[in-house]
Amino acid sequence: MRLIPPSVSAVAVVAASLSLASASMAAPVTPASVLAEAPAAAWIAPAPEDLLVMDLAGGKRVVIALAPSFAPVHVGNIKALARAHWYDGLWIERVQDNYVVQWGDPTEKKPLPEGVAADPPAEYERSAAGLVVAPHPYRDTFAPATGFVAGWPVAEEDGQAWLTHCYGMVGVGRNNAPSTGSGAELYAIIGHAPRQLDRNIALVGRVLTGIEGMTALPRGGEAMGFYKTEAERLPIVSARLASDLPEADRPRVRVLDTASPAFAAWVKIRANRKDDFYIRPAGAIDLCSVMPPVKEGD
Template sequence: MIRRAVPALTMLTLCAASAAAADKPATPVAVVAAARASEWREIAADDLLVMTIEGGRRVVIQLAPAFSPTHVGNMRTLAKAHWWDGTSINRVQDNYVVQWGDVTEKKPMPPGLSPTSSADYVQPIANRRLRVTPLPYPDPYAPSTGFVAGWPVAMDGDGVWLPHCYGFVGVGRNNSPDAGTGAELYAVIGQAPRQLDRNIAVVGRVIEGMAHLSSLPRGSGELGFYTEAEHKVPIVSVRLASDMPAAERPRFQVMNTEANSEWNSFTHYLRLRANRKDDFYDRPAGGVDLCNAPVPVRPVP
């Protein structure tokens, strides 16, 4: 094989390009992509709710039983009873929420649902050993924030709760003392309405198919509800992944948020979310709020 000599100027250019690439500031995306396999954990199939809507579009919700055990327990019961099959998406309010359930409010509930109350919105910290990765920036809605077991959380001296971030799922309810059963649900599709924190049960987050919800036509009725003349998007089925055939189950991993060392991938990712120094950014923000540091989730590779 004949090897052609590389001109000295070209060689210097290549070396300079390689050095520039090596010195290029890291980005959050790059840190996530480079995270070790040991820094991810698989989400249990019993914590994945798979909703299929009109047109075969799939939405996958990760449930949060540690932070909303009563409502999540009810949702598992509803899914096992196929209660949502044949219901619909009834409300799409711009920059706020997509809401679904039984528009008639007359569909019988399956047996085995537990009573709920506003006490279920916050979980007590007492006697719980939470391994918290703190977010060291001021939050207008809570004394402190951070990450526990792959979830963003807000906290005070007594309790811990999930925030209303983009894509998070909450339980629809009437006025207090009603706290909802878990049958009527909504997903946040706009700027995080954190004023709802501790006023409604937050039960999980959408981890796949968010575009199928956020792109739906907005309802023209009050609060974005669809009128009789508008098309309510049918829900074909809702299943727990654990009740699906193994070959059809979606599988996902969430990044480990526990800071085992100062330089683990999630800690580095958080630092970069607050201090972007890559080519596009001229001024790092010097901080990040809880909803703008989403915990990375990926399909099982």
Template sequence: MPRALALLPLLALASAPALAGPPPKPWRSSAEVIAAAPAADWREPAPENLLVMELPQGRVLIELAPRFAPRHVANIRTLARAAYWDGLAVLRVQDNYVAQWGDPEAEKNPSGAKPLPPGLSKPGIEFAVPFKGLPLQALPDRDGWAPVQGFVDGFPMAADPKRNQAWLSHCYGMVGAGRDMAVDSSNGAELYAMIAPARGLDLNVPLVGRVLQGIELLSSLPRGGAALGFYEKPEQRTPITRVRLAADLPEAERPRVEVLRTDSPSWTALLQARRWREGWFVHSHGHVDLCSVSVPVRERGR
């Protein structure tokens, strides 16, 4: 290959626009940016998109993403309203990967599995959606996984505008619908939460939401010792007490949480605080990536 042609990729990178330098003083930490965010910069998740899972250890709140997987989300709402997950279990925890829950009998003993509720559809493949028209708050930071990265509705998203394709990314706390070898075999009955980022899963499994609170309850569970982290004995599994949509709970029992808007000035300031760190930090990299900036959540009224 001619030397001039070999240099073209490097020249292209060198000509890419650089991010702005450190923010002006007085510098604010991430915690200070979040504490100062006005009420208008926060939003309350819609109750019909908020899944409340109760474990013996506490409560896990999951915000569903109907913009990206509408048919799977419709199934999840049907399953929650039918109390499908009540009495089932967290059946797999694989270190540095996922915590997964559902019916332990569904694969090995289908005749003994809990019946699925009527009206459940076969969602098909929901790995990506059209990119055009999405209200994306893009990150200018370079990304090796996709030409474009950023956030939509508070969810981490990657995209390829040339293919008009956008998809949610497997960052820490994201929730997906497990599938078998057939690419269209997921139906929302078996869900998993990422307890480590794994963007190599992107465009291979439908992502349906994000854990807003309680991911530490899943990430701290004992690891399964068998293949892929599945528990070998039933007594090793963590039982699921109850799963409901917030919309179906009495008003007094509904969670009161707010999520920082990713289209707000506070989010822009938070990204800068994460890029340029001071205080304890000796070196600041001036860079963030899609999975290194989680969207803050707080109790409403704080």
């Protein structure tokens, strides 16, 4: 039997059908797939002098990126306290469910090193002038404009900008005003973002890795989640700037560049998921739900 080759048009129809079938079978775009395809250049390593490395009893390590461009005096205090080894031997003293983990000196009797300001200026906001903001495209409840500045979640109004209380953000514990806190007491958000605290407390950084070691701690039984006895508190073995650690002991962390196309694509797909699980895309997402992803390792 003689085989008759198909016509050009028939070949085109078959090819188009195969292409459509292949497209329909392709894996959906997900946040994970966007991150997997992000180029190496989209991941930025924080400066070692702006990383606070806190080692806790039991082998837990917490790595905190500091934000000197938003709270320079408070961050300067924290760096001075770390260089003086002041945090060593203190404790995680408070774990309040759906709120914060707090650490420092619960007695408030340990003298501060020379040069540490006991009550710095109220660095609760700063001028927005000169900030390069990657705008967040979705509406915010607490501010008319939000976005990211070099990886930091920021809100803006009337020419002023401030860091926002998102999960993992680190702030300075203080007493009632005019106290602003020295950095001797720090806390990290471990619950739903308490944005009502914005512009009321100095935010100084973000936990990049190790927050799971904090969120899993037993909740304190006293008011506001404080532990009643020293035996309940988790000791801080050491707190050092990464720049003061041997090279081999420095954390290898990178944060997705919030000015990169990869971050914009990740935010968009997080707000508009439509895959095997998601039936109805939300079409929106809040600022604190798109904190820049962190990658460990070289």
